[in-house]
Amino acid sequence: MSTASLQLDAHGRLKHFLSIEGLNNQLLIDILDTAESFAGVTEQTVKKVPLLRGKTIVNLFFEASTRTRTTFELAAKRLSADVLNINITQSSAVKGETLLDTLRNLEAMHVDMFVVRHTDSGAAHFIANHAAPHVSVINAGDGRHAHPTQALLDIFTIRRVKGPDFGRLRVAIVGDILHSRVARSQIHALNLLNTGDIRIVAPKTLVPAYAESLGVHVYHDLEAGIEAADVIIMLRLQRERMQGALLPSEHEYYELFGVTEEKLAVASPDVTIMHPGPINRGVEMDSEVADGSRSVILEQVTHGIAVRMAVMSMAMHHQKKVTQ
Amino acid sequence: MMTSSTQHPDRIRISGGRVIDPANNLDAVLDVFVADGNIAAVGTPPDGFIADHEIDASGRIVCPGLVDLCARTREPGQEHKATIASESLAAASGGITTLCCPPDTYPVVETPADIELIRLRAEAAGKARVVTLGALTRGLDGEYLSEMAALKKAGCVGVSNALRPLANTQVLRRALEYAATFDLTVFLYADDHWLSANGCAHEGKVATRMGLPGIPQAAETAAIARDLALVEQTGVRAHFCRLSTARAAHMVARAQFDGLPVTADVAIPYLYLTEIDIREFDSNCHVIPPLRTTEDRQRLRDAVQRGIFSAICSDHQPHDPDAKLRPFPSTEPGISGLDTLLPLGLRLVDEQVMKLGELIHRLTAGPARILGLPGGTLAVGSAADICIFDPELTWLLDPSTIKSHGHNTPFMGWELKGRATHTLLAGRLVHTL
Numbered sequence: 098m099s100t101a102s103l104q105l106d107a108h109g110r111l112k113h114f115l116s117i118e119g120l121n122n123q124l125l126i127d128i129l130d131t132a133e134s135f136a137g138v139t140e141q142t143v144k145k146v147p148l149l150r151g152k153t154i155v156n157l158f159f160e161a162s163t164r165t166r167t168t169f170e171l172a173a174k175r176l177s178a179d180v181l182n183i184n185i186t187q188s189s190a191v192k193g194e195t196l197l198d199t200l201r202n203l204e205a206m207h208v209d210m211f212v213v214r215h216t217d218s219g220a221a222h223f224i225a226n227h228a229a230p231h232v233s234v235i236n237a238g239d240g241r242h243a244h245p246t247q248a249l250l251d252i253f254t255i256r257r258v259k260g261p262d263f264g265r266l267r268v269a270i271v272g273d274i275l276h277s278r279v280a281r282s283q284i285h286a287l288n289l290l291n292t293g294d295i296r297i298v299a300p301k302t303l304v305p306a307y308a309e310s311l312g313v314h315v316y317h318d319l320e321a322g323i324e325a326a327d328v329i330i331m332l333r334l335q336r337e338r339m340q341g342a343l344l345p346s347e348h349e350y351y352e353l354f355g356v357t358e359e360k361l362a363v364a365s366p367d368v369t370i371m372h373p374g375p376i377n378r379g380v381e382m383d384s385e386v387a388d389g390s391r392s393v394i395l396e397q398v399t400h401g402i403a404v405r406m407a408v409m410s411m412a413m414h415h416q417k418k419v420t421q
Numbered sequence: 422m423m424t425s426s427t428q429h430p431d432r433i434r435i436s437g438g439r440v441i442d443p444a445n446n447l448d449a450v451l452d453v454f455v456a457d458g459n460i461a462a463v464g465t466p467p468d469g470f471i472a473d474h475e476i477d478a479s480g481r482i483v484c485p486g487l488v489d490l491c492a493r494t495r496e497p498g499q500e501h502k503a504t505i506a507s508e509s510l511a512a513a514s515g516g517i518t519t520l521c522c523p524p525d526t527y528p529v530v531e532t533p534a535d536i537e538l539i540r541l542r543a544e545a546a547g548k549a550r551v552v553t554l555g556a557l558t559r560g561l562d563g564e565y566l567s568e569m570a571a572l573k574k575a576g577c578v579g580v581s582n583a584l585r586p587l588a589n590t591q592v593l594r595r596a597l598e599y600a601a602t603f604d605l606t607v608f609l610y611a612d613d614h615w616l617s618a619n620g621c622a623h624e625g626k627v628a629t630r631m632g633l634p635g636i637p638q639a640a641e642t643a644a645i646a647r648d649l650a651l652v653e654q655t656g657v658r659a660h661f662c663r664l665s666t667a668r669a670a671h672m673v674a675r676a677q678f679d680g681l682p683v684t685a686d687v688a689i690p691y692l693y694l695t696e697i698d699i700r701e702f703d704s705n706c707h708v709i710p711p712l713r714t715t716e717d718r719q720r721l722r723d724a725v726q727r728g729i730f731s732a733i734c735s736d737h738q739p740h741d742p743d744a745k746l747r748p749f750p751s752t753e754p755g756i757s758g759l760d761t762l763l764p765l766g767l768r769l770v771d772e773q774v775m776k777l778g779e780l781i782h783r784l785t786a787g788p789a790r791i792l793g794l795p796g797g798t799l800a801v802g803s804a805a806d807i808c809i810f811d812p813e814l815t816w817l818l819d820p821s822t823i824k825s826h827g828h829n830t831p832f833m834g835w836e837l838k839g840r841a842t843h844t845l846l847a848g849r850l851v852h853t854l
Contacts, residue, residue, distance in 0.1 A: 196747060196748070218631055218632040218702075218748070218750060219631070219748045219750070220748035222748075223702065227746075240633075240748075242632035305628075305629040306624045306625055306628070306629055307625060307629050310630070
């Protein structure tokens with residue numbers, strides 16, 4: 098089943114949220130608009146709406162995560178759902194239980210939605226393909242494939258800062274593109290919104306084969322890549338990848354690809370600095386940039402809750418239609 | 422050699438079929454006469470021949486039983502996936518009379534006893550000849566040479582380290598030299614282990630989009646370049662298994678032109694599928710080496726037609742359902758292929774990739790020669806391993822028609838054309854449709 102038909106129902110509404118690929122421009126904008134309406138909720142004194150009262154959401158994390166899991170949990174709670182966090186980094190796998198068995202056991206507890214993170218690309222698709230018809234699946238990151246809610250919250254943040262016309266924007270994504278599900282989802286989302294110029298900036302060891310086919314321009318020089326950029330998105334560099342056959346050292350990476358105030362001089366004067374977190378200060382960027390006035394890194398985190406509320410409520414809305 | 426209790430006539434006349442025997446440049450409507458397990462005559466009956474049984478083959482094609490260069494029966498060790506009995510039955514119903522198994526069973530095929538066990542199981546099943554490759558290194562550990570002389574004496578048709586890496590180039594060089602000492606063919610999987618490590622898809626546009634760890638073309642070509650240098654150095658006879666890239670086909674063609682003793686084969690799924698087929702994370706398309714580009718597929722087809730690849734095999738890898746019910750990278754690679762070898766081969770003729778005679782050569786005499794086996798021919802006096810098929814019969818591959826225990830095939834649901842109606846093994850009918 099194609100991604101589009103897997104994650105959308107017959108009326109083109111969200112059933113699962115697995116990847117940006119398979120969405121159309123209008124649905125993407127609908128999600129952003131819905132998130133905008135939830136952004137108000139999170140700023141109220143009583144930060145709850147009763148939309149998902151009585152629903153059970155399971156955060157099923159096969160890979161360690163603090164930030165993403167926490168924002169999904171908060172989003173679910175603000176929608177008044179019951180939330181269960183299950184971390185299966187080792188336990189069940191060691192006991193020999195298959196992913197499918199884990200899924201069936203949880204379904205037997207009448208779960209309405211799975212929020213899934215897994216080390217394998219395609220894991221969320223697999224779960225959506227095998228879940229009971231009434232269950233929705235939200236991809237919270239699968240291997241190197243997709244992290245669509247992260248990409249959406251980045252897009253949401255850019256839209257808030259720069260306005261809705263992406264056609265005039267130059268966006269540079271800097272860092273480990275090869276291993277990044279975030280970058281892939283961002284690129285798809287930016288292309289869906291007809292962004293004027295999407296660039297990726299990294300040494301060749303961190304750029305996937307045929308990267309241009311994703312619809313980006315590839316740069317191996319930071320200053321050339323961020324020249325006149327309106328938005329710079331830095332990616333986290335995993336510690337284990339900083340030494341060895343991909344990169345010689347943190348030091349050389351910072352020298353060449355670390356963003357400093359000085360290097361930012363070539364970017365647009367009102368450039369917006371983003372990072373999905375957590376930051377390695379002094380590797381991807383220095384603290385001056387991370388904490389500077391052009392950084393929206395903390396706003397990204399706040400927006401993450403509203404975006405996840407939007408996606409969860411829209412996918413659950415589909416469920417309501419099924420049961421009626 | 423067969424001990425099955427089924428009744429079988431001693432003398433069979435196969436009448437009115439189009440007999441295609443590429444090894445003897447034969448393509449004509451003739452009768453074939455079988456007596457005492459052997460081909461007694463083709464065309465005119467031997468003096469005093471009275472058939473106990475006649476098979477009407479009019480409208481059908483009579484050719485040597487197919488010889489499959491690579492089929493895993495999963496026995497010994499993984500009988501929950503399939504067995505020698507189940508897969509030799511599937512082979513017979515697909516017109517295949519000889520299966521060659523790689524040594525990566527559990528335990529590994531590394532002693533005469535392992536070969537004997539497989540031989541006995543195959544004889545008990547009585548549906549197909551099952552020959553084996555012996556391990557190139559002990560336990561396929563890639564470090565210590567196996568007892569190749571003993572393996573050869575016990576009947577192995579070649580040696581291989583299957584998909585397991587060798588510790589270093591020196592071990593490879595010594596293993597090739599030692600095999601050459603006993604005139605054993607070495608079956609090489611062209612894979613640079615370091616370049617392919619952790620990969621599960623062709624390193625190209627599709628894998629990039631899907632975020633699947635890639636296996637670059639160079640994993641294959643770097644290994645071939647190294648192996649060819651060592652073949653030249655050692656003089657060993659080498660066979661490259663399951664090549665997947667255009668560049669590899671070119672390198673083998675060049676080596677053959679230069680007179681090196683190298684042959685190669687391709688598995689039939691690679692002549693149809695490409696990287697695009699994994700797009701929806703279809704785990705049935707998870708294979709090693711990975712499915713490459715449409716350009717590669719075209720060049721592989723050319724290489725088979727030109728005889729650079731003198732064999733097409735099924736690369737049969739039956740799995741239990743659980744092996745494929747996981748996220749794509751965690752699934753076990755491989756396609757169940759015995760049921761589809763003949764019909765997918767015939768489709769190449771329909772698509773005008775090659776002539777029928779060329780196809781049958783690549784499925785019979787070609788692989789038999791690589792294995793050093795006398796079969797793959799209908800020559801008078803040879804064992805009567807015969808496939809009779811209806812080239813026009815269309816059928817649907819579905820869970821009710823597939824005979825292998827492994828249902829893991831991306832061709833499930835395909836309408837196929839051409840099906841074996843009779844299979845004879847040493848003159849004994851082991852399959853009728």
